[in-house]
Amino acid sequence: MNICKNIYYWSNLNAQDKKQILSRPAVTNKKQIAKDVENIIHTVKKERNQALYKYSKLFDNFTIKDIKKKNIDIINSKNLVSQEFKKAVQIAKKNIFKFHNLQKLHEIDIEIQPGIRCQKLIRPIESVGLYIPGGTAPLISTVLMLAIPAMIAQCKNIVLCSPPKISNEILYSAYSCGIETIYEIGGAQAIAALAFGTESINKVDKIFGPGNAYVTEAKLQVSKIINGPSIDMLAGPSELLIIADETSRADFIALDMLSQSEHGYDSQIILVTSSINIAEEVIIHIKNFLKNSDRIDCINSSLNNSKIIITNDIMECIFISNLYAPEHLIIQTKNPRSLLKNIINAGSIFLGLWSPESAGDYASGTNHVLPTYGSARSISGLGVSDFQKSMTVQELTCSGLSNIAHTIEILAESEQLIAHKNAVSFRLSTIMDNLNDV
Numbered sequence: 338m339n340i341c342k343n344i345y346y347w348s349n350l351n352a353q354d355k356k357q358i359l360s361r362p363a364v365t366n367k368k369q370i371a372k373d374v375e376n377i378i379h380t381v382k383k384e385r386n387q388a389l390y391k392y393s394k395l396f397d398n399f400t401i402k403d404i405k406k407k408n409i410d411i412i413n414s415k416n417l418v419s420q421e422f423k424k425a426v427q428i429a430k431k432n433i434f435k436f437h438n439l440q441k442l443h444e445i446d447i448e449i450q451p452g453i454r455c456q457k458l459i460r461p462i463e464s465v466g467l468y469i470p471g472g473t474a475p476l477i478s479t480v481l482m483l484a485i486p487a488m489i490a491q492c493k494n495i496v497l498c499s500p501p502k503i504s505n506e507i508l509y510s511a512y513s514c515g516i517e518t519i520y521e522i523g524g525a526q527a528i529a530a531l532a533f534g535t536e537s538i539n540k541v542d543k544i545f546g547p548g549n550a551y552v553t554e555a556k557l558q559v560s561k562i563i564n565g566p567s568i569d570m571l572a573g574p575s576e577l578l579i580i581a582d583e584t585s586r587a588d589f590i591a592l593d594m595l596s597q598s599e600h601g602y603d604s605q606i607i608l609v610t611s612s613i614n615i616a617e618e619v620i621i622h623i624k625n626f627l628k629n630s631d632r633i634d635c636i637n638s639s640l641n642n643s644k645i646i647i648t649n650d651i652m653e654c655i656f657i658s659n660l661y662a663p664e665h666l667i668i669q670t671k672n673p674r675s676l677l678k679n680i681i682n683a684g685s686i687f688l689g690l691w692s693p694e695s696a697g698d699y700a701s702g703t704n705h706v707l708p709t710y711g712s713a714r715s716i717s718g719l720g721v722s723d724f725q726k727s728m729t730v731q732e733l734t735c736s737g738l739s740n741i742a743h744t745i746e747i748l749a750e751s752e753q754l755i756a757h758k759n760a761v762s763f764r765l766s767t768i769m770d771n772l773n774d775v
């Protein structure tokens with residue numbers, strides 16, 4: 338476990354070192370992945386279902402019989418999962434629904450000035466594709482995180498893709514959210530199928546969901562296609578930054594660090610603390626907990642990517658956190674809420690001793706699909722509004738237009754767009770003519 342070697346005193350570092358320490362783990366073979374994905378997308382576009390059969394065999398060692406899961410299998414999943422699991426899904430669903438139902442975009446309808454009415458109308462995105470990762474772990478909770486906001490937004494066609502073999506737990510979670518169309522296909526090939534459609538899969542307007550480097554690259558590539566689908570965000574490998582002081586519980590911190598490092602080989606955890614004692618205790622606890630951990634290869638690889646940074650004070654911790662812009666930020670300090678006002682870049686924030694990231698991952702109510710790679714600087718975590726769009730409307734009366742006509746004419750003239758000006762002036766002249774006729 339190399340995290341013991343990755344300890345730094347922030348004030349001893351030069352600018353170059355600081356940048357290097359806060360960099361994300363490099364995606365190995367980035368260029369090769371981009372090339373492979375380009376090829377997969379091209380092939381799926383051309384060969385459609387045949388390509389899906391081929392890639393499923395190649396990458397997932399799975400022979401597809403039916404790409405679309407049969408309704409009977411989806412419904413029957415409720416008899417194949419435990420009562421305890423069903424209860425857990427219902428409780429998580431209730432909380433996620435409660436928090437997301439408040440997030441719907443609101444319509445606007447206002448008379449801006451007499452005779453000028455402006456509106457903003459909200460509509461659901463018609464067809465959405467939800468990608469549920471299934472390579473390293475079947476992310477059942479991601480079904481809830483994507484399906485519940487899609488349902489609240491009232492998207493008409495909601496389809497779900499996940500790599501084979503789709504578990505009964507994923508089928509049940511989808512079923513209990515009201516999803517009826519499930520395709521057993523994963524990776525870049527699933528994203529391409531959602532973008533172009535195949536004999537079995539209808540293309541969608543927007544693709545949602547996290548995934549590995551192939552899925553993320555495929556989302557990026559299809560989102561660049563003119564008239565192609567849009568995407569929610571690039572939700573890559575899990576990241577966690579923890580701010581701690583001398584009042585923190587080192588054992589809790591160690592467990593939070595392990596929980597996120599088990600996600601994949603490329604996860605990253607950064608502990609930033611003003612207390613050298615806490616840093617040392619965390620390392621001891623990690624070593625102890627590791628003895629009884631599963632997924633040890635993933636954890637060790639993620640811990641190698643991870644860092645412990647010692648600062649002079651808490652404000653320096655916050656400065657570093659804002660610079661890194663983590664997907665998840667845990668603040669375990671004396672009065673964590675008082676620090677919130679200083680946080681400007683983070684996907685989701687967990688305050689205090691009793692708010693492990695696992696709560697937000699599964700059941701507290703917030704969404705776990707969050708921006709990674711520092712994009713929390715400008716992008717928010719997933720919410721209902723991502724499944725909605727807006728349209729503006731305006732209606733001017735004859736006197737409304739007369740009142741604003743001069744302003745429009747002057748601005749159009751200043752842009753030397755005389756046809757724009759005429760569209761107003763001509764209308765005005767017809768009003769004048771009518772008045773003269775009276």
Ligand SMILES: NC(=O)c1ccc[n+]([C@@H]2O[C@H](COP(=O)([O-])OP(=O)(O)OC[C@H]3O[C@@H](n4cnc5c(N)ncnc54)[C@H](O)[C@@H]3O)[C@@H](O)[C@H]2O)c1
Binds near residue numbers: 479501664
């Ligand atoms: N940021 C977020 O909000 C968030 C949320 C949940 C999960 N995640 C992340 O999502 C990721 C899930 O990744 P995963 O791998 O478990 O599942 P995945 O479903 O994203 O990827 C599995 C698929 O990758 C394809 N694949 C594997 N090797 C390939 C190769 N050599 N060439 C082409 N395709 C190949 C296969 O088709 C397979 O079906 C994790 O990194 C996790 O941290 C992020």
Ligand SMILES: N[C@H](CO)Cc1c[nH]c[nH+]1
Binds near residue numbers: 476478479574575707
């Ligand atoms: N931490 C992940 C987001 O980065 C979400 C997740 C799903 N299951 C467990 N965790």
Ligand SMILES: [Zn+2]
Binds near residue numbers: 596597600698
């Ligand atoms: Zn997680």
